[in-house]
Amino acid sequence: KIDNSGHEVRRFPDSLLFGTATASYQVEGAWNEDGKSENIWDRLTHTQPCLVKNCDTGDIADNSYYNYRRDVEMMRELGLDFYRFSLSWSRVLPTSFPDQINEAGVNYYNNLINEMLKYNIQPMITLYHWDLPQKLQELGGWANPHIVDWFSDYSRVMFELFGDRVKYWFTINEPREVCYQGYAGQSMAPAYNISGMAEYLCAKNLLVAHAKVYHMYNEEYRPTQGGLVGIVLSASWFEPENEGDEEAAEELRQFEWGSFAHPIFSESGDFPPVMKEKIAAKSAAQGFLRSRLPEFTSEEIDLIKGSSDFFGLNHYTTNLVYRNDTVNGMYSSVSYYDDIEVGFYQSTEWPETGATWLKMVPWGFYKLLTKIREDYNNPPVFITENGCASREGLDDDTRVTYYKSYLDVMLDAIEDGSDVRVYTAWSLMDNFEWLEGYYDRFGLYEVDYESSERTRTPRKSAFLYKEILRTRTLDMHFEPDATLPMTI
Numbered sequence: 001k002i003d004n005s006g007h008e009v010r011r012f013p014d015s016l017l018f019g020t021a022t023a024s025y026q027v028e029g030a031w032n033e034d035g036k037s038e039n040i041w042d043r044l045t046h047t048q049p050c051l052v053k054n055c056d057t058g059d060i061a062d063n064s065y066y067n068y069r070r071d072v073e074m075m076r077e078l079g080l081d082f083y084r085f086s087l088s089w090s091r092v093l094p095t096s097f098p099d100q101i102n103e104a105g106v107n108y109y110n111n112l113i114n115e116m117l118k119y120n121i122q123p124m125i126t127l128y129h130w131d132l133p134q135k136l137q138e139l140g141g142w143a144n145p146h147i148v149d150w151f152s153d154y155s156r157v158m159f160e161l162f163g164d165r166v167k168y169w170f171t172i173n174e175p176r177e178v179c180y181q182g183y184a185g186q187s188m189a190p191a192y193n194i195s196g197m198a199e200y201l202c203a204k205n206l207l208v209a210h211a212k213v214y215h216m217y218n219e220e221y222r223p224t225q226g227g228l229v230g231i232v233l234s235a236s237w238f239e240p241e242n243e244g245d246e247e248a249a250e251e252l253r254q255f256e257w258g259s260f261a262h263p264i265f266s267e268s269g270d271f272p273p274v275m276k277e278k279i280a281a282k283s284a285a286q287g288f289l290r291s292r293l294p295e296f297t298s299e300e301i302d303l304i305k306g307s308s309d310f311f312g313l314n315h316y317t318t319n320l321v322y323r324n325d326t327v328n329g330m331y332s333s334v335s336y337y338d339d340i341e342v343g344f345y346q347s348t349e350w351p352e353t354g355a356t357w358l359k360m361v362p363w364g365f366y367k368l369l370t371k372i373r374e375d376y377n378n379p380p381v382f383i384t385e386n387g388c389a390s391r392e393g394l395d396d397d398t399r400v401t402y403y404k405s406y407l408d409v410m411l412d413a414i415e416d417g418s419d420v421r422v423y424t425a426w427s428l429m430d431n432f433e434w435l436e437g438y439y440d441r442f443g444l445y446e447v448d449y450e451s452s453e454r455t456r457t458p459r460k461s462a463f464l465y466k467e468i469l470r471t472r473t474l475d476m477h478f479e480p481d482a483t484l485p486m487t488i
């Protein structure tokens, strides 16, 4: 579509839903108030305080537990179709189990949901966004197969409590981070460094738990509640440094996100063949009497296959991949990355953002969407997170450029056949960015952590997003004017 100024303005499909996302531990605060019990991020930030930059914690965060009216007002200012947020398991079930339901916690989520629906903003709920009750972690957490029952029971209660009004459910946010970072590294709670073993136990149990909840919803709740349920996978694009590195890049893709996408979205199901082969071979060579990757039973393979109504995708950036003899000594002997045996990095030529790991590489988003379309028979795709950090205050030109360029290539992928139905900007506002604390800022709205009300102020990118949602078009030349008042 060419408008009168002669440059191209692109139109989004009318059915495409636009929203923003946050997560409970990153925004709520009130970490020990109104009956909420401790979760693994409370424990991590309180016992290893300076693992997080500036020794920050989520004790108060954006104080959304007390600020939901302002949060919904911001959603109205942006003109959102929906808002994706997560439930704090230990806030609603303080013992971790359904024997006690914390009324104050339930009230918070009911108030938020009802306030959103008053203005026709759809709630999209993530059941698990990394804040496992501490007690369950002490019972082994995701490494314990009984997590399947614990997560199913928790999910059942949530469907009962909120499913009359909530029609979009995400079971688990980013299994890769939960397992590969949480159980085999120091970068996510519980920061158990039992690498080469625990992350694979986590991956298997998490997929079975997810599938059990999918089928529970499908059989027991969808008939009366009529919603959709699926999983959210994080996926970077992995580009071979040279043609000769394509096999290495493909192997990294299969480990990094294929390990969860293949069991759910492929015809055959199960972990990707290359993952099973490589870990089995490595395990044998290392003297293990069985592979460090646990096996699914054939029933589990069938249970997990097709267990998502859509492909929930969190995408941020791209890495270049290579394999040469320098790789062999790069990783400690029994570990996830030693199993894969590739090197990866970001080109210094790519534009930077406010996060060191997140360079702006829009063509990688296009390639990823195309790969998902081709590998998994063009599933419906919900972009459940996309965005970048910036260190520019209210004039966040980097974030404006990021959103324009990523939405532009998303339109290219849609025009080439990708069935993208939902787009979610991460994030509505600055929040606790895990180990980066409040140093990395991802918000369309800035949060003032010096003010007790945690004042939220719209950045230039908020005005861009508002204009895109108002017109349902993308104009690469549109320059948002942040001096204008933000109105509803």
Ligand SMILES: O=S(=O)(O)CCCN1CCN(CCO[C@@H]2O[C@H](CO)[C@@H](O)[C@H](O)[C@H]2O)CC1
Pocket (backbone or CB within 6 Å): 023, 026, 173, 174, 177, 234, 314, 357, 385, 426, 432, 433, 434, 442
């Ligand atoms: O490459 S390095 O090893 O030097 C640094 C590790 C890169 N991690 C990869 C996982 N990513 C999680 C994405 O995390 C997602 O995206 C948001 C922004 O991060 C989070 O706030 C959300 O909670 C989460 O869903 C955070 C950065």
